[in-house]
Amino acid sequence: MKSTRVALAAFAAVGALTLGACSTAEPGEQEETGGEEMTDDGGEATDDGGEMSEGLRIGIKFDQPGLGFQDGGDYTGFDVDVALYVTEQLGYSPDQIEFVEAPSAQRETMLQNGQVDMIFATYSITDERDEAVDFAGPYFVAGQDLLIRAEDEGTITGPESLDELNLCSVSGSTSAQRVVDEYAAGANLIEQPGYSECIQFLTGGQVDAVTTDDIILAGLAAAEGSGSLQVVGSPFSEENYGVGLPDGSDLCEDINAAIQAMIDDGSWEEAVTSNTDGTGYTPNSELNPPEMRGCSS
Numbered sequence: 001m002k003s004t005r006v007a008l009a010a011f012a013a014v015g016a017l018t019l020g021a022c023s024t025a026e027p028g029e030q031e032e033t034g035g036e037e038m039t040d041d042g043g044e045a046t047d048d049g050g051e052m053s054e055g056l057r058i059g060i061k062f063d064q065p066g067l068g069f070q071d072g073g074d075y076t077g078f079d080v081d082v083a084l085y086v087t088e089q090l091g092y093s094p095d096q097i098e099f100v101e102a103p104s105a106q107r108e109t110m111l112q113n114g115q116v117d118m119i120f121a122t123y124s125i126t127d128e129r130d131e132a133v134d135f136a137g138p139y140f141v142a143g144q145d146l147l148i149r150a151e152d153e154g155t156i157t158g159p160e161s162l163d164e165l166n167l168c169s170v171s172g173s174t175s176a177q178r179v180v181d182e183y184a185a186g187a188n189l190i191e192q193p194g195y196s197e198c199i200q201f202l203t204g205g206q207v208d209a210v211t212t213d214d215i216i217l218a219g220l221a222a223a224e225g226s227g228s229l230q231v232v233g234s235p236f237s238e239e240n241y242g243v244g245l246p247d248g249s250d251l252c253e254d255i256n257a258a259i260q261a262m263i264d265d266g267s268w269e270e271a272v273t274s275n276t277d278g279t280g281y282t283p284n285s286e287l288n289p290p291e292m293r294g295c296s297s
């Protein structure tokens with residue numbers, strides 16, 4: 001684990017020089033690694049003549065309203081709010097954060113090759129992913145569900161009613177994997193790179209349902225408006241959203257403490273409420289706010 005970390009850090013440091021933005025520094029190391037590299041690289045100066053301190057690249061989703069959403073230069077959603085709270089506790093101001101799109105299928109790779117420092121992207125903690133990357137958290141627990149056209153209410157009531165119907169999900173998501181593993185004999189799964197493509201297929205009639213986590217589906221349905229799409233409302237999994245970190249990261253404990261502080265001071269509740277407002281979504285109160293799991297050493 002340790003040697004992997006050194007190798008990855010060295011690789012990522014080359015990336016930082018080339019790209020001039022990616023940080024491999026732990027919060028306490030910012031000045032040591034950040035300043036020199038920026039100077040060697042021709043350095044960007046701040047308005048007051050000082051050196052620009054190095055920031056963090058955070059992977060989020062760009063197409064999940066209420067969770068991770070990009071609109072021009074604006075980034076909104078619960079994942080964004082948690083990311084900003086946690087990174088502030090780690091010593092970074094919002095202007096040191098660069099949000100980068102982290103599609104479901106690319107999250108492990110992006111952490112492994114240093115394209116991002118952390119991921120807050122409805123990223124379920126699973127044993128398989130845990131082999132490749134580290135996780136802090138969880139900071140939310142959702143459940144997999146189905147989104148259907150309103151006219152199919154009562155007809156499609158769960159994954160078992162999808163026999164011979166077309167179902168859209170996103171490649172690299174636990175949602176698509178669960179359909180392959182558990183419902184392959186029934187539904188005809190169509191995988192897409194992102195959730196916006198699945199919504200187009202659902203509204204266009206090419207698929208009968210979209211499956212992923214209930215909180216994501218609620219945001220997508222609300223953004224579509226007009227009540228034309230509905231979340232079935234019978235979740236059939238537990239999705240623990242973790243903060244993705246490169247394997248061997250030292251930040252898990254500090255991030256868990258920051259998430260706990262966000263829960264304790266009411267900011268977590270506020271972020272959940274403001275980001276799900278108008279969607280009709282209520283988090284499962286038996287699972288939320290979640291308990292932090294331990295950090296592996």
Ligand code: GLU
Nearest residue numbers: 104122123124173174239
């Ligand atoms: N939480 C699930 C996952 O991590 C589905 C949502 C997503 O694709 O991000 O795969």
